[in-house]
Amino acid sequence: MDVSKSAVPAEIAQLDSADPLATFRDEFYLPDNLIYLDGNSLGALPKAAVARLAAVVKKEWGEDLIRSWNKNDWIGLPRRVGGKIARLIGAQEHEVIATDSTSVNLFKLIAAAARLRPGRPYVVTEIGNFATDVYMIEGLSELLGRERLQLRACESSQLESAIRGDVALVLLTHVHYKTARLHDMARITALAHERGALALWDLSHSAGAMDVNLRAAEADFGVGCGYKYLNGGPGSPAFLFVAERHQRETSSPLWGWMGHAEPFAFEDHYRPADGLRRFLSGTPGILGLSALDAGLDVLLRADMSVITQKGRRLGDLFIQLVEDRCAGFGLELASPRDSRSRGCHVAFRHPEGYPIMQALIASGVIGDFRTDLLRFGFAPLYLRYADVWRAVIILEEILRSGSWKYPRFQERAFVT
Amino acid sequence: MDVSKSAVPAEIAQLDSADPLATFRDEFYLPDNLIYLDGNSLGALPKAAVARLAAVVKKEWGEDLIRSWNKNDWIGLPRRVGGKIARLIGAQEHEVIATDSTSVNLFKLIAAAARLRPGRPYVVTEIGNFATDVYMIEGLSELLGRERLQLRACESSQLESAIRGDVALVLLTHVHYKTARLHDMARITALAHERGALALWDLSHSAGAMDVNLRAAEADFGVGCGYKYLNGGPGSPAFLFVAERHQRETSSPLWGWMGHAEPFAFEDHYRPADGLRRFLSGTPGILGLSALDAGLDVLLRADMSVITQKGRRLGDLFIQLVEDRCAGFGLELASPRDSRSRGCHVAFRHPEGYPIMQALIASGVIGDFRTDLLRFGFAPLYLRYADVWRAVIILEEILRSGSWKYPRFQERAFVT
Numbered sequence: 001m002d003v004s005k006s007a008v009p010a011e012i013a014q015l016d017s018a019d020p021l022a023t024f025r026d027e028f029y030l031p032d033n034l035i036y037l038d039g040n041s042l043g044a045l046p047k048a049a050v051a052r053l054a055a056v057v058k059k060e061w062g063e064d065l066i067r068s069w070n071k072n073d074w075i076g077l078p079r080r081v082g083g084k085i086a087r088l089i090g091a092q093e094h095e096v097i098a099t100d101s102t103s104v105n106l107f108k109l110i111a112a113a114a115r116l117r118p119g120r121p122y123v124v125t126e127i128g129n130f131a132t133d134v135y136m137i138e139g140l141s142e143l144l145g146r147e148r149l150q151l152r153a154c155e156s157s158q159l160e161s162a163i164r165g166d167v168a169l170v171l172l173t174h175v176h177y178k179t180a181r182l183h184d185m186a187r188i189t190a191l192a193h194e195r196g197a198l199a200l201w202d203l204s205h206s207a208g209a210m211d212v213n214l215r216a217a218e219a220d221f222g223v224g225c226g227y228k229y230l231n232g233g234p235g236s237p238a239f240l241f242v243a244e245r246h247q248r249e250t251s252s253p254l255w256g257w258m259g260h261a262e263p264f265a266f267e268d269h270y271r272p273a274d275g276l277r278r279f280l281s282g283t284p285g286i287l288g289l290s291a292l293d294a295g296l297d298v299l300l301r302a303d304m305s306v307i308t309q310k311g312r313r314l315g316d317l318f319i320q321l322v323e324d325r326c327a328g329f330g331l332e333l334a335s336p337r338d339s340r341s342r343g344c345h346v347a348f349r350h351p352e353g354y355p356i357m358q359a360l361i362a363s364g365v366i367g368d369f370r371t372d373l374l375r376f377g378f379a380p381l382y383l384r385y386a387d388v389w390r391a392v393i394i395l396e397e398i399l400r401s402g403s404w405k406y407p408r409f410q411e412r413a414f415v416t
Numbered sequence: 417m418d419v420s421k422s423a424v425p426a427e428i429a430q431l432d433s434a435d436p437l438a439t440f441r442d443e444f445y446l447p448d449n450l451i452y453l454d455g456n457s458l459g460a461l462p463k464a465a466v467a468r469l470a471a472v473v474k475k476e477w478g479e480d481l482i483r484s485w486n487k488n489d490w491i492g493l494p495r496r497v498g499g500k501i502a503r504l505i506g507a508q509e510h511e512v513i514a515t516d517s518t519s520v521n522l523f524k525l526i527a528a529a530a531r532l533r534p535g536r537p538y539v540v541t542e543i544g545n546f547a548t549d550v551y552m553i554e555g556l557s558e559l560l561g562r563e564r565l566q567l568r569a570c571e572s573s574q575l576e577s578a579i580r581g582d583v584a585l586v587l588l589t590h591v592h593y594k595t596a597r598l599h600d601m602a603r604i605t606a607l608a609h610e611r612g613a614l615a616l617w618d619l620s621h622s623a624g625a626m627d628v629n630l631r632a633a634e635a636d637f638g639v640g641c642g643y644k645y646l647n648g649g650p651g652s653p654a655f656l657f658v659a660e661r662h663q664r665e666t667s668s669p670l671w672g673w674m675g676h677a678e679p680f681a682f683e684d685h686y687r688p689a690d691g692l693r694r695f696l697s698g699t700p701g702i703l704g705l706s707a708l709d710a711g712l713d714v715l716l717r718a719d720m721s722v723i724t725q726k727g728r729r730l731g732d733l734f735i736q737l738v739e740d741r742c743a744g745f746g747l748e749l750a751s752p753r754d755s756r757s758r759g760c761h762v763a764f765r766h767p768e769g770y771p772i773m774q775a776l777i778a779s780g781v782i783g784d785f786r787t788d789l790l791r792f793g794f795a796p797l798y799l800r801y802a803d804v805w806r807a808v809i810i811l812e813e814i815l816r817s818g819s820w821k822y823p824r825f826q827e828r829a830f831v832t
Contacts, residue, residue: 029478038482045478053473053703061650062445062461066454066782069831074650101698103672104520111559127684132673132698135686139671143527144560153684227699234477234490234702255555256519257548264832266787268543268569270551282517282548283643286650287469287703366482371682415485416680 008386015313015385020306027298028231028382035387035394037367039379040205040345043231043295052294056287068286077289078237078280084296085230085239088304089203089222090213095241097276098226098289102204102238104254105223106136108279109240110169111253113198113221114140114149116246117168120197121149124163124170126156130177133202137171156181159188167197174212175205175343178370180315180335182206182343186217193218204228207239208299209344209380210308220246229344229379230299232292237285240276247275256281299381307380312339314378314388315346321392322348329399334373345377352404354416356395359404365391369416424802431729431801436722443714444647444798451803451810453783455795456621456761459647459711468710472703484702493705494653494696500712501646501655504720505619505638506629511657513692514642514705518620518654520670521639522552524695525656526585527669529614529637530556530565532662533584536613537565540579540586542572546593549618553587572597575604583613590628591621591759594786596731596751598622598759602633609634620644623655624715625760625796626724636662645760645795646715648708653701656692663691672697715797723796728755730794730804731762737808738764745815750789761793768820770832772811775820781807785832 016022028044030036036044060068069075083093099105110123123137137151154162163170170192175182189199200221206212208229214222220243226236242250251272257263258280261271272278316339322331334347349372350356357369367376378388398404432438444460446452452460476484485491499509515521526539539553553567570578579586586608591598605615616637622628624645630638636659642652658666667688673679674696677687688694732755738747750763765788766772773785783792794804814820 029474031479031481034481036481042477042482044481045473050473050478053469057461057466057469057649057707058445061458062466063447065447065450065452065460066458066784067777068650070829075831100516100520101672101701103674103698104516104670107670107697130673131676131679131682134684135671135673135676138686139669142671143669225699233473234484235699235705236703237701238698253555253559254520254523255551255558256517257546257551258519260547260551263547264830266547268550270554281523282519282654283641283651285517285653285701285704287652287707288701289651291473291703361483368482413486414680415491 008389012385012389019310019385021302021310021380024298024302025382025384030382033364035365035391037365037376037378037391039382040209040228040375040377041368042234043228043379044382046231046295046298048298049233049291049294052290053287056290074284074286077286077293078284079277081289081293081296082239082276084293084300085207087300088212089207089224089241090215091241092215092244094275095244096239097279098237098239098292099280099284100238102202102223102225103132103136105238105240106133106202107140108252108254109200109221109223109242110137110140110171112250113169113200114144116198116250117196120166120168121147122152122167123149124152124154124159124167126159126172127153128178130173130202130204133171133173160191163191163195163197165195167192167195169198169200171200171202173202173204177205178334178373178375179347180205180343180345182336182341185219189217189219205343205345210311211304214241214243219243226292230292231295233288233295235288236292237288240279242276242279252279252281254281258282258284302381310380311344311378312342314380314383314385315339315342315344317385318346318376318378318388318392321389322395325392325396326399344380345375347373347375349373354412355409356398356404358409359398359406360395362409363394363398365394424805428801428805435726435801437718437726437796440714440718441798441800446798449780451781451807453781453792453794453807455798456625456644456791456793457784458643458650459645459795460798461649462647462711462714464714465649465707465710468706469703472706490700490702493702493709494700495693497705497709497712498655498692500709500716501623503716504628505623505640505657506631507657508631508660510691511660512655513695514653514655514708515696515700516654518618518639518641519548519552521654521656522549522618523556524668524670525616525637525639525658526553526556526587528666529585529616530560532614532666533612536582536584537563538568538583539565540568540570540575540583542575542588543569544594546589546618546620549587549589576607579608579611579613581611583608583611585614585616587616587618589618589620593621594750594789594791595763596621596759596761598752598757601635605633605635621759621761626727627720630657630659635659642708646708647711649704649711651704652708653704656695658692658695668695668697670697674698674700718797726796727760727794728758730796730799730801731755731758731760733801734762734792734794734804734808737805738811741808741812742815760796761791763789763791765789770828771825772814772820774825775814775822776811778825779810779814781810
């Protein structure tokens with residue numbers, strides 16, 4: 001079934017005509033006949049990234065070679081990219097640096113927080129937080145011993161009672177990777193501070209997709225992903241945030257040469273750099289950082305409050321259309337219905353969610369599946385209201401025809 | 417002075433004519449009028465990497481999008497690239513994985529070694545080892561406490577007495593980053609084992625440049641750099657090696673989701689993957705890994721014993737020509753004269769080494785400067801004997817004319 005060319009209802013077309021972000025779609029490569037509802041997992045390819053990578057490869061690597069560290073300021077790229085991300089998340093430019101993966105950055109900041117709050121062994125998170133956030137706490141606990149650091153995972157409804165005087169750090173993902181449920185960053189950070197703890201926010205599913213204001217929330221630390229809504233490319237470098245007030249006394253446990261005060265002095269002993277550069281460890285990955293830089297330049301030309309509004313509307317429309325057209329087929333909304341409590345993706349529960357998602361993908365609607373949920377992402381920068389409408393038409397067709405029951409849709413892939 | 421076109425002596429030209437690796441030069445982009453003696457810091461651009469990156473960006477990211485994790489086996493890339501590196505360093509394919517930076521991989525393996533040898537707090541290294549190797553030991557010592565882990569740095573001549581019964585790990589760089597002095601990997605590893613310690617070899621300056629045989633040396637662990645002689649591009653992912661016999665009981669302290677037995681089950685608690693995948697932490701950087709993969713394919717078509725031979729001859733020729741033509745200008749060889757004890761670069765000491773190197777770079781001979789040494793790298797895959805000859809002619813001219821005394825050559829750059 002190819003609905004890509006079929007007419008959309010006038011009221012849907014009208015939403016696209018009135019969309020102030022409509023022109024951004026043309027800044028991305030998006031295959032024909034594909035409705036890409038997975039920008040929350042891997043952002044689409046910005047056209048600018050193609051040109052930028054070609055220049056970095058041929059000119060900066062191929063011709064300028066080692067001289068690029070100075071000449072093309074490769075050495076400053078983690079800070080320059082971090083400074084751009086800062087503008088998207090309500091931070092100051094010197095409070096964010098782009099480096100390593102979200103996982104490695106979590107390790108650095110959990111360890112840093114534990115050092116700032118000695119005698120408080122607990123790190124609180126919610127049960128069902130993204131796996132790497134939880135595993136990194138567990139790994140540090142195993143390394144340091146439970147008397148120095150251990151995990152306290154609670155239901156999100158129990159956070160208030162879990163954050164007690166023995167807690168060093170509260171680590172939560174701002175927008176839940178499965179349900180898209182949005183935490184009240186300011187309220188929980190204030191609660192953590194009231195109990196003497198610090199707050200570390202994982203912005204992987206919110207940075208670049210909606211308004212985030214770390215400063216207003218008085219967040220202490222943050223991390224986030226470069227390859228989702230920042231459109232930095234597969235496995236793009238991640239970022240980390242340390243509030244200015246903590247930068248002097250906070251340090252990374254990964255004492256790499258790039259975090260040294262004078263990396264090219266090759267001193268016998270480690271001395272941390274001033275500021276956030278101390279959170280670098282090895283040599284920055286220039287290809288990944290350059291692609292991320294190009295993606296950020298596109299995003300920074302859009303207004304984040306407009307992005308936030310459009311993300312909510314796309315999600316609302318999807319929920320409304322699914323509930324209208326696919327009623328009776330067992331789909332159950334797993335995301336908050338109120339868009340003000342929701343990030344930029346929407347999840348539905350269905351006992352046969354896996355094969356239904358495979359059938360959707362085979363029909364050109366790309367979402368993904370997370371343990372028990374069909375997950376659909378709505379990247380406001382390049383999705384149209386018409387895409388939402390078409391996706392639901394195809395979902396309805398799959399459910400009505402039962403085509404998801406074909407054996408080929410049952411086969412599990414390694415990455416789901 | 418442009419000697420790039422001038423005739424080289426017949427005996428030099430003859431060396432190039434007889435070079436079995438001569439055709440490999442054409443597989444790399446190398447700017448005209450540049451003699452690139454810094455492949456030990458950033459390898460040159462393989463033409464194959466340009467095509468590969470363009471395909472990864474436009475086709476795999478742009479068109480296949482999230483489906484590439486399965487369809488283009490992005491998920492397997494760290495192991496596939498690791499398997500190729502294994503063939504260059506005398507390891508089995510499942511003993512090497514490409515991920516993160518050398519610094520982060522050092523952290524993982526130092527921590528892993530400490531767990532395998534409880535009650536032995538010392539990690540031995542040599543004074544003047546590459547900075548990040550030393551700093552990572554110091555950082556872990558600070559994190560875990562000195563009673564669990566601490567640095568013992570000794571002169572390399574004192575290794576025998578430093579490796580005692582209180583040592584968990586000996587961490588050395590196979591080829592010294594400054595002098596190119598080559599350690600006897602088998603002898604030192606045997607010494608470590610005799611005293612009950614493990615041996616971790618940093619192969620950053622030897623992998624891809626010369627014969628390395630981790631298996632014959634019975635090495636326990638290894639790390640190395642992707643962007644030097646493997647030609648993986650700026651800040652390329654690094655690699656790590658864990659000998660098969662240790663894989664069952666060795667684990668990473670960085671418990672990331674990609675190291676979990678079933679990453680896409682999103683389980684509440686960490687369970688390490690079987691084998692080396694447990695040393696992954698975050699999402700693999702696909703752009704960097706793809707460039708590295710392309711660089712490795714070129715290298716794997718060459719014979720490593722031929723590369724080793726040529727590297728020695730290039731270095732010998734350089735030393736001989738410098739000592740012949742630049743005698744009396746204060747240059748003092750800082751590398752082993754015997755090429756069997758030397759890696760693929762050559763260092764000279766000079767009290768005015770920094771401005772001399774800047775004058776060389778301004779004249780199109782790219783080497784680098786490390787604290788007190790002029791360093792010249794001879795990547796056997798793309799350098800010609802004629803390049804060595806021309807570089808020395810230019811060096812001689814700079815020393816004779818004293819042009820390095822110009823004030824502009826004194827100005828220190830951030831990266832030296």
